[in-house]
Amino acid sequence: MAEDYAAKMSRKTDAELRDYVDNRYQYREEAVLAALDELARRGTPEPRAAALAEELRISQQDTNRREAAARELVVEQEQTRRIARGQVDPELAEATGPALYSPGTITIFSVLFSMLAGGLLLVLNLRTLRRTGPALLVVAFMIAYMVGGGYLLFWLKQLYGDQYNWLGSFFNLPAVLLYNLFFWPRYIGPQPYRSRSWLGPLLVCGLIMLAFYYFALRFKGAMPVM
Structure with missing residues (x-):
């Protein structure tokens, strides 16, 4: 009162x-x-x-x-x-929990598009839960991973040539593992949640990819023939 x-x-x-x-x-x-x-x-x-x-x-x-x-x-x-403790029906709890992107959705977006896409979905989850500190930590990790990973791949290519190009296919894998095995358990945990629709992020990522390929082709076509 x-x-x-x-x-x-x-x-x-x-x-x-x-x-x-x-x-x-x-x-x-x-x-x-x-x-x-x-x-x-x-x-x-x-x-x-x-x-x-x-x-x-x-x-x-x-x-x-x-x-x-x-x-x-x-x-x-x-x-x-x-x-x-088993005191609440999990189905009832799930129906009233916060709307979050699932670990599966984060994994799929990281594999199909980039670890940046999956990381941004994780950041949106943390913002929904009002956990600003962990969200900023994920952003810092993504920046450090892109800079450090890109430098590592460039160094390997300079040192060994094109024989290590296949490593680029596994670039996103360590980040996905950290999202699911470290960040999610530590900062979100086992709390119940409702699965958030992935259609919006899929549309955004698809448009970004189309724009990227469009400008890449335009740039390639504008280059003078040697």
């Missing part, structure tokens, strides 16, 4: 009400707003009451959003624990 701040402030002295206003960052916004209203009711309003009230209402909205997100996270964690 929400606390009745108006009744609470009516029992405070003027000095205590001023303390709420002067040290407002130490108290909940609702309490400070109630203190401002009580001071106005007593005929000793705060000179900056209107500006302070607007500032506090904006801050209150941010606080409410953070608290709502924290409550949702607690509910999800508790549901995950209940599923692990």
Whole structure:
């Protein structure tokens, strides 16, 4: 039940009400707003009451959003624990879980298109779960993998020639294994989820591939014949 701040402030002295206003960052916004209203009711309003009230209402909205997100996270964690203990029907839990791209979808996109495509789907999953830190970690891994892996393939080709070109076919494999065996278990875990549709990402990746091949052919056709 929400606390009745108006009744609470009516029992405070003027000095205590001023303390709420002067040290407002130490108290909940609702309490400070109630203190401002009580001071106005007593005929000793705060000179900056209107500006302070607007500032506090904006801050209150941010606080409410953070608290709502924290409550949702607690509910999800508790549901995950209940599923692990067998206290909830897995089919019912799956129907109410967050919509995520499955490990299978991430694997297929990594193989068909690139480890970047699969990694971006994993990042979208983490954003859905409001796990910004792990999402940034996956992005950093993708950048490091592309730079390091590309340099390794270039070095092998410079050293041994075209006989190691076949390694390019397995370029995405280590990344896929890390997505499924490290990032997913560590940052998503066994929580129930609803499978998210892959049609949208498939359309985007298909259009990107078509554009890539189109410009590659245009560039090749524009090159002078030696």
